[in-house]
Amino acid sequence: MEWKQAMVLNPPFPKNYANEFLMLKKGKGSWLWDVKGKKYLDMTAGIAVNALGHGNKKIARIAKKQMKKLIHVSNLYTTAPAVRLAQRLVAQGDFVAVHFGSSGSEANETALKYARIYSKKHKGDSAFKILSFDGSFHGRTMGALAATATAKYRKGYEPMPEGFIIKPFNDMESLKVLDEKFAAVILEPLQGEGGLNPGEREFAQELQKICKEKNILIIADEIQSGLGRTGTFLASEQLGLFPDIVCLSKPLAAGLPLSATLIPQRVNDCINVGDHGTTFGGGPVTTSVANFVLDNIIPPKKLDEVQRKGQFLEMLLNKLIEDLGLKAQVKGLGLLRGIALEDENQAASIGNIIVKARENGLLVLRAGSNVIRLAPAFVITEKQLRLGVDILKETIKEILL
Ligand code: PLP
Numbered sequence: 234m235e236w237k238q239a240m241v242l243n244p245p246f247p248k249n250y251a252n253e254f255l256m257l258k259k260g261k262g263s264w265l266w267d268v269k270g271k272k273y274l275d276m277t278a279g280i281a282v283n284a285l286g287h288g289n290k291k292i293a294r295i296a297k298k299q300m301k302k303l304i305h306v307s308n309l310y311t312t313a314p315a316v317r318l319a320q321r322l323v324a325q326g327d328f329v330a331v332h333f334g335s336s337g338s339e340a341n342e343t344a345l346k347y348a349r350i351y352s353k354k355h356k357g358d359s360a361f362k363i364l365s366f367d368g369s370f371h372g373r374t375m376g377a378l379a380a381t382a383t384a385k386y387r388k389g390y391e392p393m394p395e396g397f398i399i400k401p402f403n404d405m406e407s408l409k410v411l412d413e414k415f416a417a418v419i420l421e422p423l424q425g426e427g428g429l430n431p432g433e434r435e436f437a438q439e440l441q442k443i444c445k446e447k448n449i450l451i452i453a454d455e456i457q458s459g460l461g462r463t464g465t466f467l468a469s470e471q472l473g474l475f476p477d478i479v480c481l482s483k484p485l486a487a488g489l490p491l492s493a494t495l496i497p498q499r500v501n502d503c504i505n506v507g508d509h510g511t512t513f514g515g516g517p518v519t520t521s522v523a524n525f526v527l528d529n530i531i532p533p534k535k536l537d538e539v540q541r542k543g544q545f546l547e548m549l550l551n552k553l554i555e556d557l558g559l560k561a562q563v564k565g566l567g568l569l570r571g572i573a574l575e576d577e578n579q580a581a582s583i584g585n586i587i588v589k590a591r592e593n594g595l596l597v598l599r600a601g602s603n604v605i606r607l608a609p610a611f612v613i614t615e616k617q618l619r620l621g622v623d624i625l626k627e628t629i630k631e632i633l634l
Contacts, residue, residue, distance in 0.1 A: 239267040255591065260287025263613045265596065276621050277596045281425065281457050281569065281608040284484035285529055292487050292522055299521040308510055312517040318524050319515075325466060325531075326479065328495040333515025337456035338372025340480035340492035344452045345376045345417065346509055347478065347500050352416030354503045355448055361395075364411060364418040366402035368427030368601070371419060371454055380419050382427070403433045411443050417450040417478075422468035425457035428601025429564035429571045437472040450477040450500070456492070460484050461530040461611065463567035464540035471566065487526050491519035530611070539611050542618065543567035546607065549622040557629060564604060568611060571604040579633050586632050595624040 241254045258268045263286055265273045278284065285292065299314065306312060319331040332343045345363060352360040365371065365380040372378065378386060379393035387393060400407030402424070411418070418440060424430040444451050453459075453476035458468035460481055469476055478500065482492035492514070529535060543566065550563045550572055560575045574580040580603035587605070590597050600606035605625070609618070 236268040239269040239271060262286040262288070263610050263617050271594070273591065273594050273596050274617060274621050274624065275596045276607040276609045276613075277598050278608050278610045279488060280483070280598065281462060282483045283488050284460070284462065284611045285487050285526065286610040286612040289487065292525060295521050295525050296489070296518050299518045303517050305513070305516050305518075307512065308515065311515075312520070314517050314520040314524055315515045318520040318527070321524070321527055321531075322481075322493055322495055326495065327475070327497055328479070329498045330496050330501045331515075332494040332496070332509065332511075333520070334482075334492040334494065334511050335490040335513045336372070336492055337454075337480065337482040338374040338377045339511065339514070340456060340482050340494045341371045341377040341380070341419065341452070341454055342374050343494040343509060344454075344478045344480050344496075345380070345419070347494070347496060347504065348417035348450045348452060350508060351450060351500045351503045352448075356413055356416075360414050360416055362415040363397050364407075364415055365397065365399050366407065366420055367399060368402050368424045368430050369399075369419075369421055369454075370424070370426035371421075372456075402430060403436045405436065405439055408436075408439055408443055411447060411449060413447050415447065415449045417452050418444060419452040419454055421454045421456075421458060422472050422474060423458040423463055423566055423569065425569065425606075426600055428573065428604045429569065429606065430601075431468075431564075431566060432472045432474070434472050437469075437474040441474060452476060452478045452480065454480050456480055456482040457608075458566075458569065460526075461536050461539055461567075462569050462608070463565075464536055464543055465567075466531065466536065468566060484530070485526060486519040486523045489519045489522055491515070491523055535611070539567050542611070542613065542615065543570065545615055546570050546609075546618050546622070549618060550607075553622055553626045553629070557626065557634060559629070559633075565606075568613075569606075569608050571600055571606040573601075573604045575603070577603075582632050586628055589632055590625060590628045593624050593628050595621055595628070597621075597625065 241256045256268045265275045322331050349361050367382045369382045371380045379397040382399050422432045453469045455467050479495040485491045554561045561572050564571050564573050598606040
């Protein structure tokens with residue numbers, strides 16, 4: 234079907250989404266084209282998903298080849314790509330098993346369920362509490378939502394499942410709440426949706442110490458920050474944090490739905506057949522693609538490349554702030570970066586900046602209440618980063634100055 238308009242109004246999607254969508258047609262690397270042929274520099278990468286860019290022919294070939302053989306077999310059986318991917322993921326740390334799912338929320342939900350099973354077995358039925366932190370976003374399913382701090386996401390869906398406690402992030406006082414009744418602490422080492430707030434090293438160390446003493450599991454939600462986006466395989470590494478359970482998703486299968494919950498021996502020892510499951514998680518198509526993604530993310534020279542591009546982007550953003558005389562600061566790590574506008578009135582215009590940037594041919598995101606977030610593909614070039622920041626600069630000038 235040919236579409237006459239690039240902006241589609243009120244398609245039959247539920248009202249939880251916007252009522253106006255840009256209709257995209259194709260992409261290549263960090264470029265996207267809408268149905269009218271207008272070109273955009275994409276610094277959203279499908280919200281930190283398309284790490285290897287758009288229109289990658291190798292990915293299409295891998296998926297096609299696998300689809301011709303087998304598309305789905307259920308979790309009653311398995312396939313070579315799924316086993317290979319699981320082996321490679323557990324080898325990234327002190328893990329022995331991976332539960333595959335289809336979304337970030339599902340990965341966190343799985344982690345929370347496993348943590349409760351573990352805790353109840355070791356500490357009794359009353360040890361089910363979960364601690365999470367202000368600024369966190371863990372997903373939209375009920376368990377992940379109960380751990381999500383932003384009140385507006387939870388509003389209207391109460392009552393939340395029992396036992397979820399939310400405390401200030403990076404505040405040692407928050408950790409005083411932890412006792413043996415806690416099953417787990419879930420955190421994003423670099424908060425994505427909440428505004429690109431990094432966890433602090435001392436906080437992570439103290440958390441680690443208390444959790445060890447009280448046999449509480451640490452769940453790292455690395456759904457947005459993991460798989461190389463911050464320049465290390467996990468962002469946890471940069472805090473000196475060694476999580477017991479790690480949740481991965483967004484870029485794992487280059488845009489196909491796949492998530493992974495990585496667990497250690499002591500957790501796996503508490504799980505029995507039938508305790509948890511899923512229909513689509515870990516199918517042969519998504520896992521074949523994910524093996525290719527890992528080839529392009531794990532090697533140290535690939536991680537270094539993200540670090541280097543991230544530092545370049547940080548430099549460009551600092552220069553933008555200086556050139557425009559903004560009251561703002563650069564936040565984030567690696568290729569998950571943003572400009573936090575410190576003036577409330579200016580921050581209130583972020584929505585307008587995003588719309589204007591799109592009109593100017595640049596796609597960017599928001600995070601928290603005051604951050605313009607950039608999460609480009611890892612394959613973005615320095616020239617494209619420069620172009621993107623130039624367009625952003627002109628856009629901010631048009632809207633704010
Ligand atoms: N956790 C984090 C850190 C995320 O950024 C997201 C999504 O943005 C999720 C969980 C939820 O993932 P999904 O939307 O795939 O369920």
